[in-house]
Amino acid sequence: MTNDRRVLVHPDKPALAAAVAARFMTKLLDILDEQAVAHIVLTGGSMGGAVLEAVASSPARTSIDWTRVHFWWGDERWVPAGDAERNDAQSFEALLDALELPEGNAHPFPASDSGLELDVAAEVYAAELAAHGVDGQPYPIFDITFLGVGPDGHIASLFPHRSGIQVTDRTVIAVRNSPKPPPERLSLTRPVLNSSQRVWFVLAGADKASALGLALAGASRDEVPVAGIKGRRRTVFFVDRDAAAEVPEQLIAPEY
Structure with missing residues (x-):
């Protein structure tokens, strides 16, 4: 199966969130029809939350065996558990609380009030x-990994011109002095993200256009980290019209 990058353009943010949510539920049904369990990596940010809210409001979600x-999660802010700034807190509020997941089906990063030091928290995750690793790998097979993209091209908490994007000998890193607050974070590393069967980027807004254009034009992953992330089977950029302003025409797919 091809793993070429494809870009799907939607007219605006609401249409984008609804379309990604619908594709997610359809693909998840297909995955669960073929295997016993599915592993999904979630992201934070406004679009990450909007997609989950769209799933929560869809009648189709009842057709999925969420157990x-x-x-x-791809990364997390080093703040107390339940803090509104945490990606997991946003995900639970948007969707996961409504799913009544079995204990152990959600895997949040440790929180700053867990009693752990940041480096130890990375080791714990x-x-x-x-x-949950399989096939000798120290991580599960991620079926779908959702990622947002910052205006600077960062993904998870792997930032431009920082060492995080270059780490290959660990699955989780502690991030300090982040250029985006809060300064301390935890993040999956590039090899883990790139092990995903499918990477779905979801981004909206004119401020993302430059980073997306550079990534698709072959920019260095050190300069634009999103350029270094690619799913094994499929890599899709779900974007709104504003974010697609600098995407080469030949990369825009008429359909998935």
């Missing part, structure tokens, strides 16, 4: 990944 779905 067979495990949720992970790495161990959680490894506990």
